[in-house]
Amino acid sequence: xxxxxxxxxxxxxxxxxxxxxxxxxxxxxxxxxxxxxxxxxxxxxxxxxxxxxxxxxxxxxxxxxxxxxxxxxxxxxxxxxxxxxxxxxxxxxxxxxxxxxxxxxxxxxxxxxxxxxxxxxxxxxxxxxxxxxxxxxxxxxxxxxxxxxxx
Amino acid sequence: xxxxxxxxxxxxxxxxxxxxxxxxxxxxxxxxxxxxxxxxxxxxxxxxxxxxxxxxxxxxxxxxxxxxxxxxxxxxxxxxxxxxxxxxxxxxxxxxxxxxxxxxxxxxxxxxxxxxxxxxxxxxxxxxxxxxxxxxxxxxxxxxxxxxxxxxxxxxxxxxxxxxxxxxxxxxxxxxxxxxxxxxxxxxxxxxxxxxxxxxxxxxxxxxxxxxxxxxxxxxxxxxxxxxxxxxxxxxxxxxxxxxxxxxxxxxxxxxxxxxxxxxxx
Amino acid sequence: xxxxxxxxxxxxxxxxxxxxxxxxxxxxxxxxxxxxxxxxxxxxxxxxxxxxxxxxxxxxxxxxxxxxxxxxxxxxxxxxxxxxxxxxxxxxxxxxxxxxxxxxxxxxxxxxxxxxxxxxxxxxxxxxxxxxxxxxxxxxxxxxxxxxxxxxxxxxxxxxxxxxxxxxxxxxxxxxxxxxxxxxxxxxxxxxxxxxxxxxxxxxxxxxxxxxxxxxxxxxxxxxxxxxxxxxxxxxxxxxxxxxxxxxxxxxxxxxxxxx
Numbered sequence: 019x020x021x022x023x024x025x026x027x028x029x030x031x032x033x034x035x036x037x038x039x040x041x042x043x044x045x046x047x048x049x050x051x052x053x054x055x056x057x058x059x060x061x062x063x064x065x066x067x068x069x070x071x072x073x074x075x076x077x078x079x080x081x082x083x084x085x086x087x088x089x090x091x092x093x094x095x096x097x098x099x100x101x102x103x104x105x106x107x108x109x110x111x112x113x114x115x116x117x118x119x120x121x122x123x124x125x126x127x128x129x130x131x132x133x134x135x136x137x138x139x140x141x142x143x144x145x146x147x148x149x150x151x152x153x154x155x156x157x158x159x160x161x162x163x164x165x166x167x168x169x
Numbered sequence: 170x171x172x173x174x175x176x177x178x179x180x181x182x183x184x185x186x187x188x189x190x191x192x193x194x195x196x197x198x199x200x201x202x203x204x205x206x207x208x209x210x211x212x213x214x215x216x217x218x219x220x221x222x223x224x225x226x227x228x229x230x231x232x233x234x235x236x237x238x239x240x241x242x243x244x245x246x247x248x249x250x251x252x253x254x255x256x257x258x259x260x261x262x263x264x265x266x267x268x269x270x271x272x273x274x275x276x277x278x279x280x281x282x283x284x285x286x287x288x289x290x291x292x293x294x295x296x297x298x299x300x301x302x303x304x305x306x307x308x309x310x311x312x313x314x315x316x317x318x319x320x321x322x323x324x325x326x327x328x329x330x331x332x333x334x335x336x337x338x339x340x341x342x343x344x345x346x347x348x349x350x351x352x353x354x355x356x357x358x359x360x361x362x363x364x365x366x367x368x369x370x371x372x373x374x375x376x377x378x379x380x381x382x383x384x385x386x387x388x389x390x391x392x393x394x395x396x397x398x399x400x401x402x403x404x405x406x407x408x409x410x411x412x413x414x415x416x417x418x419x420x421x422x423x424x425x426x427x428x429x430x431x432x433x434x435x
Numbered sequence: 436x437x438x439x440x441x442x443x444x445x446x447x448x449x450x451x452x453x454x455x456x457x458x459x460x461x462x463x464x465x466x467x468x469x470x471x472x473x474x475x476x477x478x479x480x481x482x483x484x485x486x487x488x489x490x491x492x493x494x495x496x497x498x499x500x501x502x503x504x505x506x507x508x509x510x511x512x513x514x515x516x517x518x519x520x521x522x523x524x525x526x527x528x529x530x531x532x533x534x535x536x537x538x539x540x541x542x543x544x545x546x547x548x549x550x551x552x553x554x555x556x557x558x559x560x561x562x563x564x565x566x567x568x569x570x571x572x573x574x575x576x577x578x579x580x581x582x583x584x585x586x587x588x589x590x591x592x593x594x595x596x597x598x599x600x601x602x603x604x605x606x607x608x609x610x611x612x613x614x615x616x617x618x619x620x621x622x623x624x625x626x627x628x629x630x631x632x633x634x635x636x637x638x639x640x641x642x643x644x645x646x647x648x649x650x651x652x653x654x655x656x657x658x659x660x661x662x663x664x665x666x667x668x669x670x671x672x673x674x675x676x677x678x679x680x681x682x683x684x685x686x687x688x689x690x691x692x693x694x695x
Binding site (some may be wrong): 021042045072 | 476519526593594598600618625
């Protein structure tokens with residue numbers, strides 16, 4: 019009987035450990051088991067200023083996808099950001115614009131998308147032409163000082 | 170006495186532990202089916218000698234031959250199978266503290282034989298009956314008195330019906346009743362099961378009363394051997410001091426020092 | 436001068452010999468594949484005494500450390516208006532460092548010392564010698580199941596520690612301090628990587644579990660079989676394994692996150 023209690027407790031212990039592993043994978047690192055259907059779109063940026071993989075892509079502040087990869091275009095010398103957009107969000111017009119934003123002063127970078135007026139929508143492999151780079155603090159201060167001087 | 174009568178033959182045994190010399194030169198033979206006692210003052214390596222017979226320690230030189238095989242030339246597996254012919258009763262009993270009395274006695278049978286569960290149960294009950302503790306099967310070692318623990322350990326030592334049973338200080342720390350029980354048990358088991366018994370002890374009266382053959386160790390050597398009466402009549406002063414317990418003699422009462430008057434007067 | 440050299444030399448040789456013996460113990464105990472019918476009940480028993488009995492202290496410490504991290508993180512980050520990042524801070528510091536290291540230190544104190552004392556006592560009461568005389572190898576019967584149980588329980592305990600800590604941090608920052616729960620979790624998820632952070636933390640705890648049980652078992656086997664010797668061996672287990680855990684943590688962190 020005592021052995022049985024011990025076996026049950028050990029079983030519970032192992033189950034707890036495995037549940038913890040599952041929770042770490044799912045809720046903490048966001049490793050989702052069920053792959054959500056997505057399609058890829060691209061955008062060129064002159065400066066991504068600290069944007070990273072897995073950053074959110076939002077529309078009106080609501081997440082509609084994630085950044086899946088960032089590469090450098092060797093011809094145009096700009097950053098090419100690949101985004102995976104959830105399949106159900108199939109109403110992004112081809113003249114949409116993207117902007118790199120920061121949540122809070124120290125928070126992570128994310129992409130904010132605004133929809134344009136065209137009827138035609140972005141599909142797999144679509145490219146967003148209108149992009150606004152990340153705000154780089156040094157450049158901003160530079161501009162501000164330059165304006166002050168010219169006044 | 171021919172060689173074949175001797176179950177254990179020890180020759181020219183030499184052993185040092187660190188700087189200290191335990192055995193200088195031990196020659197000893199233990200006859201089959203008898204009770205042989207190895208005696209001597211504390212610290213003369215009696216327990217070490219038992220461990221060498223069991224192959225748990227290796228001597229620096231010399232041989233220990235048990236049932237015709239040199240113990241220390243054996244490979245691990247052969248040594249383990251030789252040990253199935255040996256039972257050992259440790260000084261502290263050495264019962265496994267996480268097993269009940271029954272499981273302790275059953276353990277050697279479970280690991281060394283293919284007997285069925287029912288058969289093991291019967292053997293265990295018989296062995297416990299032999300030591301008078303069949304009623305204590307479900308107790309844990311922590312619930313036993315010292316004497317009972319030693320009897321359980323004895324039952325475990327004889328569980329596999331070994332040909333040699335070694336007792337390490339079986340009487341140490343026992344009350345007179347417990348001692349009497351053990352003396353009788355050792356004698357009775359030796360007669361009924363026909364195994365060879367080796368007792369290491371310094372309890373003189375109890376040991377002399379049951380041993381057929383006695384051997385006294387001191388200073389790394391065998392200083393006397395023979396039957397109980399031969400030992401009693403030994404002319405050696407060391408032997409006389411040991412068996413009568415004289416406080417002074419060849420083993421001095423005073424730890425070596427300068428003369429008292431010299432030290433007092435500076 | 437020469438004496439000092441001689442002492443240093445002797446000390447080195449002794450330590451080296453000790454390490455050799457410890458390696459022998461390890462290899463001898465583990466190089467045999469455990470037989471399922473025989474070993475699993477033994478391992479389960481040890482999992483109980485090594486793992487289940489450490490669970491309470493792990494859960495309680497994890498909870499409090501997570502709550503403190505939430506509180507401290509919030510008071511620092513709120514000055515930068517970045518309190519959303521508190522989830523990220525709590526999760527990363529727990530998953531990468533605190534869960535494996537603190538679990539290992541607690542494990543050394545709770546389970547490691549108990550292992551040493553248990554094996555030391557078995558040695559002192561001649562149970563190990565008695566096993567040998569029965570024809571059972573104590574390294575395989577006594578040491579091996581304890582080593583396995585240590586390897587298995589440490590990562591489990593560490594993961595439980597991390598998850599309890601993260602939920603403790605979440606309770607403090609979301610329910611008490613009013614951080615928006617959506618951003619708490621989403622910032623955490625976007626910054627914690629399963630392979631880089633979670634798995635590396637698990638690897639750390641595996642290494643720590645291995646080292647602690649190894650030290651504990653070896654100290655037990657090598658202890659002087661007296662009550663004084665056992666208490667000294669127990670102390671040595673806790674000291675050595677804590678030092679080893681901290682030193683190894685630095686090495687592992689440098690290898691995993693240091694880009695060297």
